[in-house]
Each structure stands twice: as C-alpha cells, then as structure tokens.
Amino acid sequence: MTLIKTKYNRRSFLKVSAASTGGLMIGFSWAVSCSPTPGAIEKAPPSDWFDINAFLSIADNGQVTIMSPNPEIGQNVKTSMPMVVAEELDVDWTNVIVKQAGLNTEAFTRQVAGGSQSIRKSWHGLRMAGATAKQMLVNAASQRWNVDPSTLTTAKGTITNANGDQLSYAEVASLAATLEVPVEVTLKDPKDFKIIGTDRGNVDMENIITGKPLFGIDTQREGMQYAVVLRPPAFGMKLKSFQDEAARKVKGVTDVVPFGDKIAVLATSTWAAMKGQKALDAEWQKAGSLEDTDYHDRTMLALLDKKSSEPRRKDGNATAQFKTADKVIERTYEAPFLPHNCLEPMNFFAHVTDENVELYGPIQTPERTRTRVAELLGRDKSEISIGLSRMGGGFGRRLYGDFVLEAAEISGKVKKPIQLLFTREDDMTAGIYRPGSKYKFKAALKEGQMTAYHLVGVGANMRNATRENNWPAATLDHYLVESHSLESNITTGAWRAPITNFLAYAEQSFIDEVAEELGQDPVQFRLGLFKRAKDNPVGKLEYDVDKFVNVIELAAEKSGWGQKQDGIYKGFSAYYSHNTYVAEVAELVLERNKPKVTKMTVAIDCGIVVNPIAAENQAIGGVIDGIGHALFGDFSFVNGQPQAKNFDRYRLIRMKEAPEVNIHFVKSQDDPTGLGEPTLPPAGGAVANAIYAATGKRLYKQPFTKQDVVFG
Amino acid sequence: MALFNLHINGEQREVDVDPDMPILWVLRDHLKLLGTKYGCGIAQCGACTVHLNGIAVRSCSLPVSSIGDSAITTIEGLSANADHALQEAWRKHDVPQCGYCQAGQIMNAASLLAQNPDPSEQDIENAMNGNICRCCTYNKIKAAIQTAAQNV
Numbered sequence: 038m039t040l041i042k043t044k045y046n047r048r049s050f051l052k053v054s055a056a057s058t059g060g061l062m063i064g065f066s067w068a069v070s071c072s073p074t075p076g077a078i079e080k081a082p083p084s085d086w087f088d089i090n091a092f093l094s095i096a097d098n099g100q101v102t103i104m105s106p107n108p109e110i111g112q113n114v115k116t117s118m119p120m121v122v123a124e125e126l127d128v129d130w131t132n133v134i135v136k137q138a139g140l141n142t143e144a145f146t147r148q149v150a151g152g153s154q155s156i157r158k159s160w161h162g163l164r165m166a167g168a169t170a171k172q173m174l175v176n177a178a179s180q181r182w183n184v185d186p187s188t189l190t191t192a193k194g195t196i197t198n199a200n201g202d203q204l205s206y207a208e209v210a211s212l213a214a215t216l217e218v219p220v221e222v223t224l225k226d227p228k229d230f231k232i233i234g235t236d237r238g239n240v241d242m243e244n245i246i247t248g249k250p251l252f253g254i255d256t257q258r259e260g261m262q263y264a265v266v267l268r269p270p271a272f273g274m275k276l277k278s279f280q281d282e283a284a285r286k287v288k289g290v291t292d293v294v295p296f297g298d299k300i301a302v303l304a305t306s307t308w309a310a311m312k313g314q315k316a317l318d319a320e321w322q323k324a325g326s327l328e329d330t331d332y333h334d335r336t337m338l339a340l341l342d343k344k345s346s347e348p349r350r351k352d353g354n355a356t357a358q359f360k361t362a363d364k365v366i367e368r369t370y371e372a373p374f375l376p377h378n379c380l381e382p383m384n385f386f387a388h389v390t391d392e393n394v395e396l397y398g399p400i401q402t403p404e405r406t407r408t409r410v411a412e413l414l415g416r417d418k419s420e421i422s423i424g425l426s427r428m429g430g431g432f433g434r435r436l437y438g439d440f441v442l443e444a445a446e447i448s449g450k451v452k453k454p455i456q457l458l459f460t461r462e463d464d465m466t467a468g469i470y471r472p473g474s475k476y477k478f479k480a481a482l483k484e485g486q487m488t489a490y491h492l493v494g495v496g497a498n499m500r501n502a503t504r505e506n507n508w509p510a511a512t513l514d515h516y517l518v519e520s521h522s523l524e525s526n527i528t529t530g531a532w533r534a535p536i537t538n539f540l541a542y543a544e545q546s547f548i549d550e551v552a553e554e555l556g557q558d559p560v561q562f563r564l565g566l567f568k569r570a571k572d573n574p575v576g577k578l579e580y581d582v583d584k585f586v587n588v589i590e591l592a593a594e595k596s597g598w599g600q601k602q603d604g605i606y607k608g609f610s611a612y613y614s615h616n617t618y619v620a621e622v623a624e625l626v627l628e629r630n631k632p633k634v635t636k637m638t639v640a641i642d643c644g645i646v647v648n649p650i651a652a653e654n655q656a657i658g659g660v661i662d663g664i665g666h667a668l669f670g671d672f673s674f675v676n677g678q679p680q681a682k683n684f685d686r687y688r689l690i691r692m693k694e695a696p697e698v699n700i701h702f703v704k705s706q707d708d709p710t711g712l713g714e715p716t717l718p719p720a721g722g723a724v725a726n727a728i729y730a731a732t733g734k735r736l737y738k739q740p741f742t743k744q745d746v747v748f749g
Numbered sequence: 750m751a752l753f754n755l756h757i758n759g760e761q762r763e764v765d766v767d768p769d770m771p772i773l774w775v776l777r778d779h780l781k782l783l784g785t786k787y788g789c790g791i792a793q794c795g796a797c798t799v800h801l802n803g804i805a806v807r808s809c810s811l812p813v814s815s816i817g818d819s820a821i822t823t824i825e826g827l828s829a830n831a832d833h834a835l836q837e838a839w840r841k842h843d844v845p846q847c848g849y850c851q852a853g854q855i856m857n858a859a860s861l862l863a864q865n866p867d868p869s870e871q872d873i874e875n876a877m878n879g880n881i882c883r884c885c886t887y888n889k890i891k892a893a894i895q896t897a898a899q900n901v
Contacts, residue, residue, distance in 0.1 A: 111847025111884050238843050245848035246836045248784015248824030252849060255783040263778065288750060288767055307787070308767065308774040380788050380796055380883040381849045429786070429849030430883045461789045650843045654889060658846055661885035684793035684881065693874045695887040 093122060093170060095210040099194055101128050104138040106145040107155045108401050109241075110431035112713040113651035114155045116240045118163055120647055121156075124232040125167030125225060128194040128206065135240040140403040140423040150401040150428075151436050151531070153615035153711025156647060160708050168222040176216050177209035227645060227706045236650035241427060253398030253426040254458065256386040261454045262291060262303040264447050265310035267317050268467050269298050271677035272527045275324035276300070283316040293317070294450050301447045307458055314460070325526050327677035333473050333497065334371070337523050340495040341369065341477040345519035349505035352576040353515035355481070358489035362481035366554055370478075370543035371738045374497070375471035375532055375670050376679075378689060381429020382464040387444035388454035389414065394421040395454075396445065399428035399435055406438030410445045433531035437469045462682040470672070471532030472497035472525075474539055478547040481515070487551055487566075489515035494540065497525040504537060507613060508585065509548070511574040512566040527674065533662065534714040537614045539739065542667060545610040545722030550735060559609045559726065560593050580613045587703060588620040588640040595701050596622035596638035605635075608726025610719040615711030618642040618703075621660065623723035624696075625731055631748060632728045634664055634696040637720070642703040643710045649702070656716045657698040663720025665690025671740045753813050757782070758826025768814035773797045775813050776823060784824035784852045788881070795880030798853040798860075799823050805860035824852035827859060834900045835859055838893035846884035854880050858894045866901050868894070 093103045103119035119135045140148055147158055171191060178196040179186040181204065188199050194206045227233075244251045269275055281293040284302055289309025294301040302313035359365050385398035394416055400406050403423040411418045428435055444457040459467065474496035481489035490513050494502030505518035532538060552562035564586060569575070571582040589611050593599070598607065604626055611620035624636040637660050646652045669688040673680045681687040725736045734746045742748045755762045757780065764779050771790075776782040776799070785808055788796030792807035799808045800822035827833050835855050838844075845851045854877070861868060861876040868876065873894050882890065 111845075113846070236843070238840060239845055239848075241848060242840055242843070242845070243831065245845050245851050246824075246839045246855060247827075247831045248782070248852045250783040252786075254787065257781065257783075306766070306770065306774055306778040308770045308778070311790075312767075378883060379849075380794065380847070380881060381786070382788075428847060430847045432883075458787075461791075654843065654846055654886060657888060658885040661887065662883075665885065683791055684789045685791060689881050689883065690885065690887075691879075691881065692877045692887040692891065695885060698888060 093126065093166065095206050097207050097210065099132055099205055099207040100134060101126070101132055101194070101206075102134045102136055105135050106138045106141070106148050107159065108148065108150040108399075108403065108425050108428060109137065110150045110399075110401060110428040110435065112150065112155065112655060113239065113648060114150070115427070116237055117156060117648040117651060118159060119240070120232050120237055121160065121163035122167040124230055125164045126171050127191040130232050130237060132194060137425055137427075139425055140407060142404060148403055150431060151433070153617070153713040153715065156709045157616060157711055164224050165222065168224050169219060170213075172219045172222045173213040173216050174206050174209050176219065177213035178204045180212065181209060233645065233647050234649065237648050239651065251427045252381050252429050253386070254381055254384050254429070256397055256426065256456055258386065258388065258454045261386070261456055262305065262451075263307045263310045264301050264303050264444070264455045264457045265307070265314045265460060266443060266447075266457065266463065267300045267302070267314050267319060268463065269321055270466075271327060272674070273323060273325035273327040273677040274321040277320040277322040279317055279319040281317055283318060284313040287313045287316055292451060294447055296446050296450060299443070303447075303451065303455065310458075311460055328525060328527060329675055330373070330473075330673040333523065333525070333674075337473070337475045337495045338369070340521040340523060341475055341493050343521060345493070345521065349501060349503055349518040349520050350510060350576070351517050352510070352513070353489070355489040355491045355515040355517040358481045358483075358515045359479065359491070362483050362488065364482045364554070365479060366482065366551060367477065367479045368547055368550065369737060370476045370539075370546065372474045372539040373670065373739065374473045374527065374529070374672050374674070375666060376465045376468040376672060376687070377430075377432040377434035377471075377532060378465065378687065379428070379430035379432060379434055382461055383434070383440040383459040384457055385441045385444040386454070386456050387441070387448035389445060389449040389452060392420070394445065396421065396441060397424035397426060398441070399426050399431075400438060400441055401428070401431050401435040402438060406441045409438055409442060413442055414445060414449050432533045433535065434469060436531055439469070461684070465682050465687065466679045468679070469528045469530040471538065472499055472529035474499065474502055474536075476502070476540060476543045478543065480547070480551045482551070482554060485555060487513065487555065489513065489517075491517045492544075493519045493521070495521040495523060496536070497523045497527065498529045499536070502536065502540075504540060506577055506579040508570075508580060509566050511570040511576060511578040513569070514575055516575065527677070533659075534614055534717045537612065537718040538663070538666070539721070541610070541612040541614070541718030542721030542725060542739070545612065545719060546725045546735065549609070549722070549726045549729065558599070560589060560598055563589060563611065581618070584618045584642045584703075585611070585613055588618045588642050591640035591701055591703065592620035592622050592638055595640065595699065596624070598622060606727050606731035608723045608728070608730055610722035610726060612715070612719040612722075614718050615713075615715045617710045617712060617715035619715050619719050621716070621719045621723040623720075623727040625724070625727045627731055632731055634694070634724055634727070636696050637664075637698045637723065638701070639698060639716060640701045640703065641712075641716065642705060643712050643715070644705050644707040645709045646702050647709055652702070652712055653700045655712050656700045659714065659716030660698050660720045661690060661695045663717035664696070664724055665694070667721030667724055667739050668694070668741050671743060751814070753816070755813070755816060756818065756820045758822060764813070766813055769812045771809050772799070772811045772813050772816060772821065773808040776808065782823050782825050786849055786852060788850070788853075794850070795857055796850050796853040798856040798880065800856060800860055803860065803863055805857045824856055827855065833859065834897040835862070835893065837900065838897035841896060842889045842893040844886055844889040844893050846886055850880060850882045854882065854890050858890070858897070862894070862898060862901055867898055870895075
C-alpha cells in the first residue's frame with residue numbers, strides 16, 4: 038500500500054443534487070452507454086445518482102458510472118483507463134458503466150490520444166480518483182457506524198466493519214458526496230490488484246458488433262447537411278476560379294460554399310455531395326513549388342553529406358576514429374512519405390450558431406483544436422463544445438484539426454449543422470504525411486570492435502530526424518549524430534511512432550550488418566554494446582540497460598534464436614520508444630523464391646499491463662502494421678500531386694500477409710508505459726534482417742517489395 | 750429521384766433516391782442504418798460489406814437501381830439478439846481495436862461460413878483478403894472465425 042497526498046480540492050469534487058442529476062444520468066446510462074459485460078446489468082434502473090467526482094458517479098442500486106476522459110482511437114483507453122479507476126475504487130467491474138467524456142478542461146487534464154501516453158500520464162490520476170472516492174465512501178460508512186475508518190475494509194463495492202456488518206457503496210454514496218475530500222488516501226499494492234492485469238472485454242464491443250452508431254461518421258442531427266470539399270489538386274496550387282452550375286444541378290445538392298482555396302458542396306446525402314464535388318469546374322494556379330519525389334530524394338541525399346554546425350550529440354571524436362579505422366562501413370537508408378489511411382476517413386460535425394459552436398467527432402487533440410477553432414471563428418472558447426466520438430483509427434492523423442477547422446468554417450458560413458466527410462481520395466491526397474526521410478550510418482571498425490558511430494538523418498520538415506540519445510548512445514566512446522531538414526510545402530506530421538517508425542529499421546539493419554562484418558552473432562553483438570552502457574556509460578544514458586537487455590534475452594529465448602531450422606530464416610531487432618522496451622525476432626520462409634514472413638516473436642517491457650487481452654491485441658497490431666508498411670508502403674509525388682489516391686493504388690497489408698505474432702510481456706510491477714506505438718519500430722528491421730538471412734541481400738529502401746534485388 | 754422498394758433485414762423499406770446512389774449511402778443517409786461503413790468507395794476495403802441474398806457484396810459499388818427484389822442484410826440484421834456465432838466469437842476473442850472495419854469483417858465472414866461451414870485457414874484467408882483492417886487485427890479475426898465455425 039502506498040499512502041499518498043490527494044491533490045483534489047472541493048471544487049474538483051462535484052456535489053450534485055440527486056434530483057437534478059438523477060434523471061440525466063439514468064437517461065445516459067440506460068439508453069446509450071455501454072456495459073463491460075453484456076447482460077450483466079439486470080438490476081432495477083437506478084433512481085438516484087451521486088456524482089462523487091468528475092470521474093465517477095455511484096447510483097443507489099450500486100451501479101457505477103466511470104467517465105473515460107481520453108479520446109479512443111482503438112488503443113483501448115475507453116476500457117483500460119476506467120479499469121484503473123475501478124481497481125482503486127474496489128468495485129465489481131460487472132457493475133461499471135463507462136461513458137466517454139467530452140472535452141472538459143476543468144475536470145480533466147491531458148485529454149489527448151498521442152505518443153502512447155494516455156495510460157502512462159494518467160496512471161496516478163486515475164488511481165487517485167478511484168482511491169479518493171473509496172476513502173470518502175469508507176468515511177461515510179464510519180460515520181454511520183460511528184467507528185474509526187481504519188477498522189473498515191472494502192471489496193466489490195461493499196464496506197465491512199469489524200463485526201462483519203456490511204454497507205454497500207450505494208447506501209453511503211449520498212452521504213459520501215457531502216464529506217470533505219480526504220487529505221491522504223492509500224493506493225493498493227499492485228500485488229493486490231483484482232481488475233488491473235486481468236482480461237476485460239472492450240466496453241464498446243456490443244455497439245461495434247451490432248453496428249450501432251459510434252463513430253464520428255455516424256453523427257446525425259436534425260437538419261444536418263452533408264459536406265464534401267474540393268481542395269487544390271496538388272501541394273503548391275491554389276484556387277484561381279470556379280464554376281458551380283453543374284454542381285448545383287446535382288439532385289440533393291443544396292449549396293456550394295467557397296472558403297479560402299477550397300469549395301464545399303452541401304447536400305442532403307453524402308452521395309449527392311460527392312457527385313457535386315466531382316461536378317465542380319475549378320481552375321487552379323501555381324502558388325508555390327510543385328515538388329516531385331525525385332526532387333525530395335536528390336535534395337535529401339545531398340543533405341546527408343552536409344556537415345551540421347550543431348550536432349544533435351557528440352561524444353568523443355568520431356571523425357578522427359574513422360581516419361584510423363581498419364574498416365569503415367557506410368550505408369544509406371531511404372523512406373517514402375506515407376499517408377495514415379485511417380479506415381474511417383477524416384470527418385467532423387459542426388454547428389455554428391450565434392449563441393455557440395457545437396463540434397463533435399473523432400479528434401486526438403480536442404483542447405488544442407478548440408483553441409484553433411476559437412481563433413478561426415473569433416469566438417470565445419467557452420462558447421465552443423467538443424464531443425468525442427470513437428475514432429476509426431488515428432495513427433497520428435487525427436492529432437491535426439484541419440478537418441475540424443474546415444467543418445467549423447463551413448458551418449459558420451451557412452449557420453447550419455453540417456457533417457464534413459473526406460472521400461477516400463480526399464483523405465489520401467489532403468494528408469498530413471509521415472515525412473520522407475533518409476539516414477546515413479557510418480561505423481569505424483578496429484581490432485574486432487566498433488570504435489565509432491556516426492548517424493546523419495534528414496527528413497522533410499523534420500526539426501530533428503533522429504533520436505540522438507537512443508541506443509547505441511552511451512555504448513561508444515566516439516559517437517556523433519547530426520540532423521538536417523528539407524523544407525517542403527507538403528504537409529507532414531506525426532505518423533504512428535514518429536521518426537522511429539523508419540529510423541529503427543535503418544539502425545537495426547545497420548547494426549546487423551556491423552555485427553556480421555565483425556563476425557559476431559547479432560544478439561551477442563548488441564549485448565556486448567550494452568555491457569559498456571551498464572558498466573561505464575559514455576555521456577548521457579536515457580534508457581534502462583537492464584530492461585533493454587532483458588527483452589533482448591527474452592525474445593532470443595522465446596524464438597529459439599541460434600537454433601537452426603531448415604528453410605526458416607530469422608532476423609533480430611530491438612528498439613526502445615515511448616518509454617517501452619521491445620525486441621522482435623522475425624521468421625520467414627521462401628515461397629517461389631520470395632520471402633514470406635511467417636512468425637514474429639516479441640518481448641515487451643511496458644511495466645504493469647493493465648488489460649492483457651487488449652494489450653496483446655495492440656502489440657500484435659503494431660507489429661503487423663510495421664511489417665505492412667515496410668513491405669508495401671509506397672507513396673510518391675509528381676508536380677506536388679500524390680500519385681496514389683485510393684486503395685487500388687495504395688497497398689495495405691491484408692490477412693494473407695499477416696504472420697503469426699507471439700507476444701511475451703515482461704512481468705513487472707513498475708508503472709505502465711506506452712503500448713500503442715512501441716512494437717511498430719522494431720518490426721521492419723527484424724524482417725529486413727531475416728530477408729538477408731534468407732537471400733543474402735540487404736534492403737536499404739522501403740517499401741521492400743519494390744526492391745527488385747529481392748522481390749523482382 | 751426514383752422510388753425503390755427494398756427488402757432490408759426482413760422489412761420492406763421505401764426510399765426516394767437517385768437511381769445511381771450506391772446502396773451504402775441509401776442505408777446510411779436515408780435509412781439511418783449506420784453500421785455499414787464507408788472506407789474507399791471502390792470495393793477495395795470491405796468496410797461496406799452487406800449481404801445480397803446471403804452473399805457478401807460491397808455496398809459502396811452497388812447502385813440502388815441494381816438491387817431489385819434481392820434481400821439485403823446489414824450488420825443490424827445479422828441476428829435478432831446479437832447472438833450470431835461470429836458475434837459470440839468476436840466477444841470471446843475481443844477482436845476489435847478501433848472497430849471501424851469490424852461490421853464489414855463480420856458480414857464477410859458470415860457469408861463465408863454460410864457457404865463453407867468448415868473453412869480451412871487458407872479458405873478463411875482467401876475469403877477475408879478483401880477486407881482491410883488498418884489496426885491489423887487480422888489474427889484475431891481469423892481465430893474468431895475458426896471459433897465460430899466450430900459453433901455454427
């Protein structure tokens with residue numbers, strides 16, 4: 038048990054009269070909410086609810102409503118974050134109803150889905166919310182019995198005194214809601230967890246498998262118009278003029294609304310709006326450079342040879358070491374831009390009136406987006422509400438509120454409720470892409486050792502294309518990392534595991550090649566480098582050597598690394614990102630002389646695993662996503678125009694290509710770290726190294742399937 | 750606009766829509782059956798899968814005027830009590846991540862099982878390869894179909 042000071046004050050605990058909230062909460066709870074266990078709620082509907090704090094309320098029948106504050110993009114926070122509250126509250130999970138909170142900056146902090154940080158950053162707050170509420174219920178019971186609270190115990194929503202008498206939380210909820218917030222509360226010892234660490238099904242499962250409206254695209258409002266927008270066809274183009282007669286003649290089209298360099302078509306159905314978009318006759322003109330992929334490649338390769346005036350990190354003198362080395366290995370790795378391709382295309386609902394602005398839909402950053410909408414419309418933030426729908430994927434794309442701003446601007450012009458939808462073509466061509474990037478690695482080898490390491494990174498609009506303090510930093514006396522940026526008018530941004538989604542593959546492929554050159558087993562070579570970081574680290578050390586080594590050894594053990602099997606080729610990779618340690622072993626076979634990935638063995642240390650069944654799902658998804666984009670992810674520009682516009686010309690991994698993935702979590706009592714992203718970065722490197730084992734060919738560019746040396 | 754009398758989930762529904770409107774948008778925008786999802790509009794991702802006389806089809810590429818008397822089944826009409834063997838298996842395996850593609854996956858799998866109650870792994874892969882899951886829950890989808898096949 039951990040005694041901890043509460044940070045709550047009376048204001049953060051809403052005391053709400055039963056009469057005023059009862060009806061509202063009931064309406065929510067029984068009409069549109071979700072229960073963790075289907076069919077479990079058979080109690081009579083509650084007549085009174087008592088809001089204990091912003092996270093939860095308890096009904097007079099024992100039902101507990103827990104608010105899930107963070108946006109759900111498929112990372113399972115809507116299930117796993119309330120699990121943490123329920124654990125400390127000590128209630129039966131089958132009595133819990135989860136409700137998605139809208140943006141509420143007074144009640145919640147960091148309502149963001151990004152950086153794999155939801156659980157990590159909220160862990161203490163969620164536990165405190167549950168523990169504080171429990172203490173208030175216990176204090177209420179102690180008043181009822183006139184005993185010291187420390188003599189009482191709790192379990193499954195029931196308080197028991199020394200005589201064995203019991204009171205349910207429901208019986209003391211109304212009294213608890215009037216009590217002072219405790220100054221100190223006790224958190225559970227992780228070994229006493231009953232909900233955390235157990236498999237709990239997705240709270241939205243019933244809605245998902247029965248097709249209930251759940252996503253932003255499903256939003257319906259009285260009088261709502263559907264909006265589809267025509268945007269410039271290329272980066273570097275702007276609107277010159279347009280004719281809308283044909284668009285307005287499309288049956289169902291109600292309005293055509295130009296704004297900026299874009300034109301919105303409003304209609305009574307999505308189909309009519311899409312037809313109207315196609316019927317617009319727009320003329321575009323050049324407003325900036327019209328960039329080609331060839332230009333990006335050429336310019337970035339040139340930048341790799343440029344010396345940086347301010348290295349990202351410099352330990353020792355790598356440059357001098359290269360001059361006296363027995364051998365220098367230099368390799369360059371290249372990555373394309375990539376669209377996110379959330380399966381639910383960008384969309385948002387907006388209703389701008391003179392009184393207020395209602396926004397609803399899938400957004401990973403509601404708070405920042407509200408600020409931008411306020412600026413755009415010249416409105417006070419207090420007039421703007423943002424409701425959060427479940428999101429059909431995010432992968433970083435929904436960090437950017439461009440589509441919310443568009444929806445708000447269109448609705449602001451017509452003063453009607455509108456639902457903006459990107460067609461798939463809009464979604465793929467008006468992207469905020471994973472920037473194209475390139476990396477040049479150099480290693481100095483002398484007397485059987487790697488004595489110096491030099492990495493230069495360059496990416497489109499990347500302030501820093503590297504992760505200079507990641508491994509192998511601290512393992513080498515002479516270590517140099519530099520970064521350059523190519524300025525581009527193509528919009529770029531975060532894409533699942535930003536930077537490391539490609540850098541990890543490049544680094545782990547290079548390390549494999551260095552190990553081979555030194556005649557060492559790739560796993561042993563890595564472990565040897567870690568020894569230096571453990572015993573006598575060079576410069577700043579930003580990772581936990583023991584945890585990193587542990588996952589490497591675990592993946593090696595579970596995959597049978599070193600054991601030869603006929604026709605099966607293995608590749609190793611390990612990477613630390615989002616505070617989580619991951620090692621992966623890829624296995625592949627040759628089918629008609631082409632590599633086919635058959636199995637991935639994955640070891641992960643992400644601290645305490647809150648919901649194992651969902652954590653495993655997330656981890657497997659990251660691995661397959663990483664493999665898919667390494668194999669197939671291909672995207673290019675000609676004259677500023679994306680060349681792939683839909684899934685006929687953009688290949689995503691499908692079931693046939695998805696390998697078996699075996700996940701091994703390190704058992705840990707440390708606070709949880711990230712999981713939405715960290716399994717993706719190592720996947721490409723493990724596959725590339727296995728391809729080398731199978732074919733003797735190294736791959737230096739993604740997508741792999743475009744490299745004729747192996748796949749031709 | 751034109752009037753169409755559609756058989757959807759065992760009911761007759763009359764709609765007055767553009768004859769070239771894909772059935773996807775008739776379902777979603779006119780009948781407010783929102784479980785069928787838009788993903789690509791060109792029959793490449795499977796998010797919009799419904800049944801036409803029991804066979805999986807891509808509703809985004811099927812004009813309403815081509816439906817005639819055929820019976821349409823959507824995810825909302827797959828089972829009366831959310832108790833189709835696939836829905837049970839989806840719960841057991843906790844398949845979804847974001848969940849957006851899952852209605853299409855389930856409808857596609859239901860059509861497979863109706864025609865091939867005991868599919869091999871390869872049969873499943875062949876049948877499901879047209880359905881994209883951007884979160885990559887493929888392995889769980891496959892396992893859930895195998896579980897459902899045992900319980901059909």
